[in-house]
Amino acid sequence: MHITLLHNADADALEEDPGREARADVERVAAELTRALGKGGYEVSVLAVGPSPADIVAPLSARTTDLVLNLCESIGGDARGEMAVPALLDLLGLPYSGSGALALGLALHKDKAKELLVARSVLTPPFRVIERLARLEDLDLPFPLIVKPSREDASVGVDFDSVVEDERSLKDAVRRVLRTFKQPALVERFIPGREVYVSLLGNSPRTALPLSEIRFGQTFAGRPHIVSYRAKWETSSPECIDSPSVPCTLPRELEGRVVETALAAFEALGCRDYGRVDLRLSEDGQPWVIDINPNCDLHPQAGFARSAAAAGLEYSALALRLVDVALERTHGHPSRRPRRQGRPREAARSHRELLTRRGALRARGHRPGVAAE
Ligand SMILES: Nc1ncnc2c1ncn2[C@@H]1O[C@H](COP(=O)(O)OP(=O)(O)O)[C@@H](O)[C@H]1O
Ligand SMILES: [Mg+2]
Known part of the structure; x- marks a missing residue:
């Protein structure tokens, strides 16, 4: 079973890039996931994506791949290229992990995403x-x-x-x-109050992993309690050191509303497989959706993996779960279905075999960590 891991390689694409650290991070994530999946028995090759569509299309057309793990967050230093990647993968007929072009595009057009939330009565500032x-x-x-x-x-x-x-x-x-x-x-x-993250995994069912929140320390006294770019990426800055992500405990009823709100937001954009919804809790106990991240950071130290670990899913098990979630969904992917009309919907033979082989791998116990599922 062959996985191609796709990531952007554009940290140095622009001379002055206000998002350089964020773009460099994805290469570290790719390395961590490759290691974890390799340990799990998968054959993984990594494809670093440059600024041209040919960087994606040519190598993917030339090789056999059973699943693309798509980590691309931008192309050529421009976040607006993110949505083009799943569109190309769709055209190539390749199954891939994570959300499709529409959801990624909406999440990155914050006003459009918010219009959808408003239309569905999901609270957003x-x-x-x-x-x-x-x-x-x-x-x-x-x-x-x-x-x-x-x-x-x-x-x-x-x-x-x-x-x-x-x-x-x-x-x-x-x-x-x-x-x-x-x-x-x-x-x-601006919504003052706690900043709470809901990591979501799976499609049916979709599970909320244990909630986390940002603990704003003394550095933020008299300043806005926000996760600025420095707080997020400049790891030696006081803002970053003093705003750790910690487990979030809420009264049961409020936790239920937070999770329901996150699920509704995720669904409104048509996100799938995995992602993180960020909310602020106002003092009157209302959860406001501020950000939907279908392509969230999957680094072992980032919020999503830490929430998974809190649920007993260590990083290597999480990596395998991400693949499984995508495969479960793509089993019925249109590109894998027979083209003749009138036939019942079923996965194409190649995909069925692929799933069978995965079963064999499991039976041989080649996948440590799966027990945590
Ligand atoms: N309406 C808001 N009220 C309070 N804080 C906010 C609001 N919008 C954004 N923030 C703060 O700014 C940070 C980044 O904003 P966000 O909308 O998540 O942008 P991005 O998509 O770039 O992550 C958030 O993590 C939060 O701390
Ligand atoms: Mg955000």
Whole structure:
């Protein structure tokens, strides 16, 4: 059984990249997952994706692969390329892990994602999209507000100055987003309160792993309690050291509402397989969805893997589970179905054999860690 692990290799693609650390991280994740899957008996080859579609299409057309593990978060240093990767894989007829192009695209078009949440009555902070500074004159949202790039993730473009309490700092923050990222700014109500993460795994059923939250320490006294880019990626910065992710304990009823809200948000965007939904808990006990991450960080030290470990799924078992979840779903992938009309839906022969072989592997006990499932 052959897995191709696809990741972006664009940490040095731009001279000045405000998201460089985030882009470099995916290469470490690829190495960790390759090791874990290798131990589990899979044959894994890693494909680093450059800026051209040929970087994906040519090597994948030339080899036999049973599943693509798609870790690509950007192409050529641009997060907007993320959604093109699953689209290409669909065209190639290759089964892959994680969400499809539509869900990835929506998650990275934060205003569109939020419109969907609003349509489904999933609580998310009120917001406006600002394309030009002049549009700020019509803004009818009360302070405090937070200003973020509307088409980035991984906290790219978010720092203490992103949280604003007056017209002048609002204008400065919007100007910075427009100039630096050449994309609209998302202005939304700032929700003070705890920041809680819900990691979701599987499709049917979809399970919420144990919740985690950010513990904001003394470094944040008198400053906005936010996971800025520094707090997330600059590991030696005081903000990063003083904002660890820790297990989150909530009263049972509130925990239930948090998980329900996360599931509804994940579903609204059509996400699948795995991902993380980030929420803030306002003082009146309402969970607000602030970010949906279908392509979340799968590093062993990042939130998703830690939540999995808290559920008894150590990293190597998690890696195998991610493959299983994708295979369970792609068993009926359209590209694997017979093309003639009138036949019952069934997985193509190659895929059935592939699943049988996996069974054999299991029976031979070549996959340590599976017991944790
Ligand atoms: N509406 C909000 N209220 C409070 N904090 C927020 C809000 N939006 C974002 N943040 C803070 O900013 C961080 C990054 O914002 P997020 O929307 O998650 O962007 P990204 O997709 O880049 O990760 C969050 O982890 C949170 O700490
Ligand atoms: Mg986020």
